[in-house]
Each structure stands twice: as structure tokens, then as C-alpha cells.
Amino acid sequence: MDDVGQTTTAPSLLPHLWKTTLISGILALILGVLALAWPGKTIIVAAIFFGAYLLVSGLMQVVFAFSLRISGAQRALLLISGLASLVLAVLCFLSLQDSILLLAIWIGIGFVFRGISTTISAISDKTLPARGWEIFFGVVSLVAGIVMLVWPGLSLVTLFQVVGIWLIVLGVFEIVAALRIRTATKVLTSY
Numbered sequence: 001m002d003d004v005g006q007t008t009t010a011p012s013l014l015p016h017l018w019k020t021t022l023i024s025g026i027l028a029l030i031l032g033v034l035a036l037a038w039p040g041k042t043i044i045v046a047a048i049f050f051g052a053y054l055l056v057s058g059l060m061q062v063v064f065a066f067s068l069r070i071s072g073a074q075r076a077l078l079l080i081s082g083l084a085s086l087v088l089a090v091l092c093f094l095s096l097q098d099s100i101l102l103l104a105i106w107i108g109i110g111f112v113f114r115g116i117s118t119t120i121s122a123i124s125d126k127t128l129p130a131r132g133w134e135i136f137f138g139v140v141s142l143v144a145g146i147v148m149l150v151w152p153g154l155s156l157v158t159l160f161q162v163v164g165i166w167l168i169v170l171g172v173f174e175i176v177a178a179l180r181i182r183t184a185t186k187v188l189t190s191y
Contacts, residue, residue, distance in 0.1 A: 025174025
């Protein structure tokens with residue numbers, strides 16, 4: 001049999017999912033390390049990286065909201081999470097110094113929405129590659145969001161240390177998930 005007329009069992013965006021997840025994980029990891037290494041000196045740089053991370057993450061979630069085969073509720077959660085991330089990215093670039101506290105609250109909300117949407121999507125889709133990692137990543141994102149919302153008034157240095165730790169954890173898990181998705185995608189597309 002030749003491969004000309006065959007369709008693969010993997011959706012057309014699945015081969016690219018691991019790349020966007022890897023980029024998101026690397027950005028989170030870099031930002032987390034910077035926040036821990038120089039918390040007092042990198043608030044502005046961190047805000048720029050937050051903006052970049054939220055921009056990539058938001059765009060990725062909006063694209064997936066319209067391209068994955070998921071229920072309407074899951075699509076709405078991904079879309080809301082993606083749009084919230086995009087709003088946060090814009091806030092980061094408008095006023096870096098004045099929006100740090102607001103940014104902390106919005107980051108918490110973004111993490112909560114992303115955690116809920118990722119967890120629900122992974123639980124619902126039994127065919128999702130690296131499903132266990134996605135569920136775990138969703139729960140970790142939810143916990144990170146709750147921590148951000150409960151203590152938004154922490155000093156900026158402490159805030160960036162807490163966020164730095166969470167971003168390192170989230171970044172590592174996203175990188176691991178990306179590699180697992182890549183492996184699973186190769187298996188799915190080889191049929």
C-alpha cells in the first residue's frame with residue numbers, strides 16, 4: 001500500500017503540539033530561573049518574559065480551542081484561558097511597573113483557568129498523548145493559580161520567588177509532556 005491516499009489517525013495539529021508545548025515549557029523554565037536568581041533586579045525583565053510566555057501560551061490555547069475535537073465546554077474553557085493569557089500579555093507590555101500587583105492576580109486567574117481547562121480536557125480525552133502528564137500539569141497549574149490569588153500582596157521579591165519556583169516546576173513538566181507528546185505522535189502518525 002502506498003501512503004498517498006492514506007489519512008493518519010492523528011489530527012493535523014498533533015505533530016505541532018509537542019513543539020508549542022516545548023516552547024512554552026522552555027519560556028516558563030527560563031523565567032523561573034531568572035526570577036529566583038535575581039528577584040530584585042529582574043522584575044522588569046520578568047514582566048517582559050511573563051508577557052512573552054503569556055502571549056505564546058494564550059495564542060496556543062486559542063488555536064487549540066478552535067482546532068481540537070473537544071466539547072463546547074472544553075472549547076470555551078480553552079478559549080477563555082487563552083484570551084485571559086493574551087490580555088495579561090498586553091497588560092505586561094503597557095505598564096511594566098504599575099501593573100505588577102494586577103499582573104500577579106491575573107496570572108493567578110490565568111493559571112486557574114489553564115489548570116482547569118487542561119485537567120478537564122485531559123480527563124475527557126482518553127486518546128490524548130501524555131494524558132497523565134497533562135492531568136498532572138493541569139493540577140499543578142491550578143495550585144499555582146490558587147497560591148497567586150491567595151497571596152497577591154506579597155513583596156515583589158517574594159512574589160517572583162514563589163512564581164519562579166512554580167514556573168520552574170511547570171516548565172519542567174511542560175518539557176517532559178512535550179517529549180512524551182512527540183513520542184506518542186510518532187507512534188500515531190506511523191500507522
